Each structure stands twice: as C-alpha cells, then as structure tokens.
Amino acid sequence: MSALVRALRAERIKLRHTLAAWMVPLAPGVILLLSLVQLGFAHVPPPGPTDPMEAWKHFCQGMFTLWLFLMLPLFITLQAALLAGLEHGHHQWKHLLALPVPRRTHFMAKLCMLMAMVAASTLLLAVATPLVGWVIMQLNPAQGLTGSPPWAWLVSRALASIVAAGALMALQGWVALRWQSFTVAVSVGTAGMVSGFLIGQSDRLGHWFPWSMPVQVFLRDGVHLWFVLVAGLVAGVAIAGFALWDCSRREYD
Amino acid sequence: MLAIQTRGLTRRFDGRHGVTDLALEVPAGSVYGFLGPNGAGKTTTIRLLLALLREEAGEIRLFGEPLSWTRRAPLSEVGSMVETPSLYPHLSGRDNLEVTRLLLDGETASIDEALALVGLTADAERRVREYSLGMRQRLGIALALMRRPRLLVLDEPTNGLDPAGIVELRALLLRLAGERGITIFLSSHLLSEVEQIASHVGVLHQGQLLFQGTQESLRRRHGDPLAIRCGDARAVCDSLAHLGEQPQLLDEGTVSVPAPRRADHEINRCLIERGHAIHAFGRRPHSLETLFFELTGQEART
Numbered sequence: 001m002s003a004l005v006r007a008l009r010a011e012r013i014k015l016r017h018t019l020a021a022w023m024v025p026l027a028p029g030v031i032l033l034l035s036l037v038q039l040g041f042a043h044v045p046p047p048g049p050t051d052p053m054e055a056w057k058h059f060c061q062g063m064f065t066l067w068l069f070l071m072l073p074l075f076i077t078l079q080a081a082l083l084a085g086l087e088h089g090h091h092q093w094k095h096l097l098a099l100p101v102p103r104r105t106h107f108m109a110k111l112c113m114l115m116a117m118v119a120a121s122t123l124l125l126a127v128a129t130p131l132v133g134w135v136i137m138q139l140n141p142a143q144g145l146t147g148s149p150p151w152a153w154l155v156s157r158a159l160a161s162i163v164a165a166g167a168l169m170a171l172q173g174w175v176a177l178r179w180q181s182f183t184v185a186v187s188v189g190t191a192g193m194v195s196g197f198l199i200g201q202s203d204r205l206g207h208w209f210p211w212s213m214p215v216q217v218f219l220r221d222g223v224h225l226w227f228v229l230v231a232g233l234v235a236g237v238a239i240a241g242f243a244l245w246d247c248s249r250r251e252y253d
Numbered sequence: 254m255l256a257i258q259t260r261g262l263t264r265r266f267d268g269r270h271g272v273t274d275l276a277l278e279v280p281a282g283s284v285y286g287f288l289g290p291n292g293a294g295k296t297t298t299i300r301l302l303l304a305l306l307r308e309e310a311g312e313i314r315l316f317g318e319p320l321s322w323t324r325r326a327p328l329s330e331v332g333s334m335v336e337t338p339s340l341y342p343h344l345s346g347r348d349n350l351e352v353t354r355l356l357l358d359g360e361t362a363s364i365d366e367a368l369a370l371v372g373l374t375a376d377a378e379r380r381v382r383e384y385s386l387g388m389r390q391r392l393g394i395a396l397a398l399m400r401r402p403r404l405l406v407l408d409e410p411t412n413g414l415d416p417a418g419i420v421e422l423r424a425l426l427l428r429l430a431g432e433r434g435i436t437i438f439l440s441s442h443l444l445s446e447v448e449q450i451a452s453h454v455g456v457l458h459q460g461q462l463l464f465q466g467t468q469e470s471l472r473r474r475h476g477d478p479l480a481i482r483c484g485d486a487r488a489v490c491d492s493l494a495h496l497g498e499q500p501q502l503l504d505e506g507t508v509s510v511p512a513p514r515r516a517d518h519e520i521n522r523c524l525i526e527r528g529h530a531i532h533a534f535g536r537r538p539h540s541l542e543t544l545f546f547e548l549t550g551q552e553a554r555t
C-alpha cells in the first residue's frame with residue numbers, strides 16, 4: 001500500500017508544468033463559459049419551468065449533460081493518453097520497471113491518477129455551476145433562477161456520475177497504457193465518444209455502453225441511476241484488474 | 254564472489270538469435286566491458302539482467318541471489334541505465350531524481366549526494382529540456398545511483414558524448430568503482446572505449462559469448478598485429494615471406510603481420526638490410542572488428 005502512496009506522490013511531481021494538469025480546471029471551465037455566454041445573454045428565454053427549484057435543476061442538468069455527453073469522454077481519453085504518454089514518450093518504462101517496486105504499482109498509480117483528475121474536474125464543475133447560475137441570475141433574470149441552488153442534489157449526482165464513469169476510465173486507462181501510440185488511445189476514445197453520442201440517447205442501450213453510462217445519471221430523471229452506479233463500479237473494478245494484470249505481464253521497450 | 258552470474262541464459266525473438274546459452278561471470282568489484290557489434294545482443298542481455306525481458310531458458314544470479322522475470326528482489330542492489338537516460342524533460346534535474354527517490358523510499362540526502370557525484374549540483378534546478386546531451390547522460394547515471402547500488406549496469410553510456418564527455422564519464426566510473434567498490438557492467442561496441450577502464454571483458458557476437466576474461470588474457474591470446482608502412486608493399490611482403498613470416502597485404506603501402514614469429518626489432522633490421530624504405534613500423538592495436546574476425550575464425554576452426 002505504501003508503495004502505491006509513494007507512486008502517487010511521484011505522479012504528482014511528474015504532472016508539474018504539464019498540459020494534463022492544466023486540463024483539470026480548463027475542461028470544466030470551457031463548459032461553464034459556454035453556458036454563461038449562452039444563457040447569460042440569451043434574449044429569448046426558453047419556456048422553462050416556473051418553480052425555482054425546477055429551474056435550478058433544469059439549469060444544472062443542462063450543464064452536466066453537456067459535460068458528461070461531450071467533454072468527459074474527451075477529457076478521459078486525453079488525460080489517460082497524456083498520463084501514459086509521460087512514460088511512453090520518454091523511455092521511462094525501462095527505468096521504472098527495473099526499480100525494485102512491484103510492476104503493477106506503476107500502472108495502479110496511473111489509473112488512480114486518472115480517477116482523481118476526473119473526480120476533481122467533475123466536482124469543480126459541480127461547485128462552479130451554482131456560481132455561474134448566480135451570475136446568470138444577475139445578467140438575465142428571465143431565466144427564472146432564484147433562491148438557493150439544490151446543492152445536495154447536485155453534488156450527490158456529480159459524485160454518482162464519477163462512479164458511473166468507472167468502466168470508461170478503466171477502459172481508456174488500459175488502452176493508453178497497453179498501446180504506446182497516442183493515436184490508438186485517441187482513436188478508441190473518439191470512436192467510443194461518437195458511438196456513445198448515438199447510443200447514449202437510446203433508452204434501451206444507453207446505460208449499457210461505457211461512454212454513455214455517466215450521462216444516464218442526469219438523463220430521463222435518472223431512471224438508470226442505480227444501474228449505471230453499480231455497473232460503473234463493478235465493470236470499472238473488473239477492467240482495472242484486467243488492465244493491471246495485462247500491463248504487468250508485458251515487456252515494455 | 255560473482256556480482257553477475259548467468260547460466261544457459263537464452264532469449265530469442267521470433268526465431269532470431271537475441272542471446273543464446275549465455276554464461277556470464279562478472280566478479281564483484283570489477284569493471285566489466287561487454288563488447289559486441291550492433292545487433293550482437295548486448296541490450297537484450299542487459300534487459301534480461303534487469304528483468305525487463307522474460308528469460309526463455311537459463312538462470313541469472315546477482316550476488317548469488319536468483320533473479321528472473323518473476324523474482325525481482327535482487328534489483329534493489331542494481332542501478333541501471335539502458336540505452337538513453339530515462340528523463341522527464343519538463344522537470345528539473347532535482348525533480349527527476351525526486352520521482353525515483355519517492356519510488357525507492359530513499360532518503361532526501363541521496364539526491365544531493367547523487368547530484369554531487371555526477372557534478373550537477375549547480376544545474377539541479379534547471380529543467381532537463383535545457384540540459385546538454387552530456388548533462389543528461391550524467392543525470393541518467395545519477396538516477397542509477399539513487400539506489401546506492403552495489404552493481405551498476407550501463408548500456409552504451411558514452412552514446413552521443415564528445416571526446417571530453419567520454420573522458421569525464423570514464424573518470425566518474427573509475428571513481429565509483431575505486432572509491433565505492435561498485436561493480437560496473439557496461440556495454441559498448443568499441444574496444445577502445447572500454448580498454449582504459451575495464452578490468453574484464455566479454456565479447457558477444459550474434460548472441461553468443463566468444464570470449465570472457467581479464468583484458469590481459471584477451472590481449473595475450475590475441476596479440477596486436479605488426480603493421481608496416483613502406484614504399485613498396487609487395488616487395489616487403491616477398492621479403493617477409495622469405496623470412497618465414499605470414500604477411501598480409503593490406504593496401505599498396507601497408508603490410509600487416511598478425512602473428513610474427515621473430516621479435517619486432519629483428520624483422521625491422523632484416524627489412525632495412527634488404528634496402529626497403531620503411532616509413533612506419535609498429536604494433537597496431539586491434540580494432541574490435543579484427544578481434545571479432547579472429548575470435549569468430551577460431552570458433553569456426555575448433
């Protein structure tokens with residue numbers, strides 16, 4: 001266990017001055033900015049709900065759908081590839097794997113790091129969404145955002161979406177570590193994201209596909225919430241276990 | 254005590270040689286030059302010694318402890334650098350060492366110690382992106398020293414260094430071997446590069462060990478050839494043949510005698526007495542290539 005903690009501390013140092021580290025605030029920042037511009041200056045308010053709580057939920061849902069549908073799959077693909085690329089790109093495996101540390105420690109640290117970054121970005125979005133809502137309230141009162149935002153609802157849903165992304169994180173993590181080429185990781189991620197965009201809208205299949213699991217937390221009033229929570233967790237652990245086994249038996253260059 | 258011992262060590266790649274039936278014996282405290290031309294299997298051997306490759310057959314012992322793909326405990330005694338140094342260019346020299354220190358659970362002092370040993374204390378805070386090739390190579394060695402190893406395994410450590418850098422590196426390695434008693438196993442494709450520091454050499458060719466022993470024993474077995482630069486090489490060849498020697502005509506102006514029977518000065522006197530114009534006369538150190546030809550030739554004969 002302490003080997004893993006030390007490996008995680010080493011990962012944190014490796015991330016200094018990297019694009020991957022900047023991506024953590026930037027990715028949710030883009031979504032927040034888009035919403036702000038779109039809603040803050042919209043002249044014709046959509047015929048939204050009149051109940052303030054419903055208006056808030058509608059607003060948060062819009063923000064998170066954008067995040068979970070579009071940005072998160074892209075973010076996970078890119079972060080996994082960047083994290084793995086730190087080692088692939090600089091001939092690090094022959095150094096790391098010759099250290100007297102269990103091989104799987106290095107791969108486990110990478111997967112943990114990926115999860116931590118996804119969690120950090122998603123929670124950042126959850127915390128910033130009501131703040132942006134408040135700004136919109138001032139700019140464009142017609143949007144109907146009044147009163148205090150549904151914090152507990154929002155944060156619990158955000159946490160659920162992180163768990164529901166478990167399978168996707170483990171899968172992209174494995175692909176990025178297993179294949180040394182950035183192209184492979186990005187191709188798989190893009191293909192999955194495009195398919196997820198179509199499959200995710202299906203009521204029957206959406207909650208079965210790793211790329212569209214996280215968004216189910218917010219779609220259709222969360223009918224598939226519990227399914228994607230359990231599936232994300234179970235499949236995530238299973239795929240991560242497989243990834244550790246597979247990467248540890250490989251001879252890296 | 255042997256720092257490295259392998260028996261029957263074999264690893265092939267899709268039927269290609271890799272290394273075959275390797276029996277290395279590297280005495281503790283020695284500086285061992287591991288020689289071979291491109292593709293001989295030096296890197297393959299080193300990767301096997303670091304459990305970066307699965308051995309197909311045979312066994313490895315480091316300081317008597319068995320090591321294999323699945324038994325990696327002896328690696329705690331080894332510092333390594335394979336081909337190019339493994340560095341993160343966006344981090345400072347110190348941060349690069351810190352990453353490895355954390356993984357090894359080493360002491361903070363080991364970083365300054367390693368930096369001082371390779372002479373990078375002043376540049377420790379600069380990013381590695383700004384380092385010269387020689388500085389990177391030295392940082393790579395500092396990285397290998399973080400474990401305070403008993404054995405240092407270096408694959409072509411002089412790769413890309415200029416003559417001054419090579420001299421500097423050689424001095425560093427000699428100091429590590431002399432002051433700290435670290436066993437050094439280093440590969441190279443140039444004999445001239447290791448002959449000044451290696452006490453022992455192993456010669457690898459097409460995945461097989463052709464020679465292993467002290468440098469003196471290699472020289473004794475394969476004395477340097479006599480090289481004669483002269484005006485009329487053909488006439489000199491004839492004269493030498495008359496004397497019962499076995500000369501080889503290298504080109505219009507050079508004759509070589511791989512294994513002279515007489516003393517050098519005697520041959521010289523005979524040639525001058527016969528009126529040949531001799532421009533240069535002396536032993537020319539073996540290039541690794543000629544040594545290889547000799548070694549492979551001998552292998553073929555026996």
Ligand SMILES: Nc1ncnc2c1ncn2[C@@H]1O[C@H](COP(=O)(O)OP(=O)(O)OP(=O)(O)O)[C@@H](O)[C@H]1O
Pocket residue numbers: 266269270271289290291292293294295296297298442
């Ligand atoms: N990963 C691999 N896959 C296939 N063949 C390999 C692999 N690694 C090495 N080989 C083959 O094994 C042989 C030995 O290669 P190796 O890299 O060990 O040689 P070397 O002595 O280090 O050469 P160099 O001086 O060029 O570095 C070569 O024929 C090479 O093509």
Ligand SMILES: [Mg+2]
Pocket residue numbers: 295296297408
């Ligand atoms: Mg090599």
